[in-house]
Amino acid sequence: MTRHFISLNDLKKDELRSILDRSRAIKKNPDAFSGALRQKTLGLIFEKPSLRTHVSFRVAMYELGGESLYFGPADVQMEKREPVKDLARVMSSYLDGFVLRTFKHETIQEFARYSDRPVINGLSDFSHPAQILSDVFTMEEKLGDLKKRKIVYVGDGNNIVTSMLFAFSKLGFDLIYSTPKRFAPSAYVLRLAQLNAKKSGSKITTVWDPAKAVEGADAVYTDVWVSMGEEKIASEKKKHFKGFQVDSKLLKLAKKGAIFMHCLPAHRGEEVTDEVMESKNSVVFEQAANRLPVEKAILLYCIK
Ligand code: CP
Ligand code: NVA
Numbered sequence: 546m547t548r549h550f551i552s553l554n555d556l557k558k559d560e561l562r563s564i565l566d567r568s569r570a571i572k573k574n575p576d577a578f579s580g581a582l583r584q585k586t587l588g589l590i591f592e593k594p595s596l597r598t599h600v601s602f603r604v605a606m607y608e609l610g611g612e613s614l615y616f617g618p619a620d621v622q623m624e625k626r627e628p629v630k631d632l633a634r635v636m637s638s639y640l641d642g643f644v645l646r647t648f649k650h651e652t653i654q655e656f657a658r659y660s661d662r663p664v665i666n667g668l669s670d671f672s673h674p675a676q677i678l679s680d681v682f683t684m685e686e687k688l689g690d691l692k693k694r695k696i697v698y699v700g701d702g703n704n705i706v707t708s709m710l711f712a713f714s715k716l717g718f719d720l721i722y723s724t725p726k727r728f729a730p731s732a733y734v735l736r737l738a739q740l741n742a743k744k745s746g747s748k749i750t751t752v753w754d755p756a757k758a759v760e761g762a763d764a765v766y767t768d769v770w771v772s773m774g775e776e777k778i779a780s781e782k783k784k785h786f787k788g789f790q791v792d793s794k795l796l797k798l799a800k801k802g803a804i805f806m807h808c809l810p811a812h813r814g815e816e817v818t819d820e821v822m823e824s825k826n827s828v829v830f831e832q833a834a835n836r837l838p839v840e841k842a843i844l845l846y847c848i849k
Pocket of ligand 1: 597598
């Protein structure tokens with residue numbers, strides 16, 4: 546069976562754990578994996594801009610001994626030039642796997658239905674699984690066993706917190722999230738996360754007041770208030786985020802030495818201040834660097 550990586554909710558706890566374990570082995574000794582995907586070619590099909598996901602997946606593929614081809618928004622024009630289902634069948638006859646970044650999550654799902662090669666979600670409006678698995682890796686590196694830790698997400702109820710909800714509830718870690726009521730994660734996402742949490746023994750909690758949510762936290766995570774594709778509603782949406790900026794005052798409510806995380810790109814002066822980004826608490830660049838070993842492990846999980 547083709548192993549896709551489209552939503553963290555599709556993977557079993559053991560599978561997530563084994564990708565994380567392999568990421569650790571890869572980070573420790575990258576040379577041991579240098580020929581693992583020799584003669585394989587990965588296609589990146591992106592409808593939206595990207596720096597980290599684009600570069601890290603291509604370098605990951607190269608360092609595993611393979612090749613990659615990038616198709617930006619102007620190259621492929623999914624649905625405009627030809628239907629996704631045609632594209633998927635043509636492309637999967639040439640290539641060994643794909644990373645897709647799309648507006649609609651359904652585009653990735655449809656592509657995967659018609660592709661007999663693995664499809665990795667490189668961000669959709671619904672989720673960003675490669676990012677969040679990599680972030681769990683960073684949190685474990687920094688904080689050890691996350692079962693003993695208080696991890697708090699503050700901000701928009703978007704693709705990032707959706708993937709966090711799936712990852713944490715599957716892996717048995719507690720998660721507290723604080724979003725404006727109007728921009729909370731959907732009832733559908735919460736239902737899935739609560740089902741996982743029941744099975745894994747974790748606790749998913751909403752705390753509407755960001756200051757209360759952050760009290761005593763070991764890690765505070767935020768993301769942009771306006772995601773790619775939401776530019777038209779930007780000014781209206783931002784009005785709802787008063788009190789949600791992660792500034793030094795908010796971060797002081799967390800534990801001393803708490804880590805600050807952001808998937809990047811960050812909008813300094815909106816969801817986070819420059820001071821917090823540059824503070825000792827901030828691990829955002831280590832977080833970005835860890836995309837590489839974790840994406841190698843994801844590629845090996847899917848393609849090998
Ligand atoms: N965090 C992240 O996915 O960054 P890019 O949008 O630059 O790929
Ligand atoms: N929520 C953001 C994440 C960017 C990596 C977006 O979708 O634009």
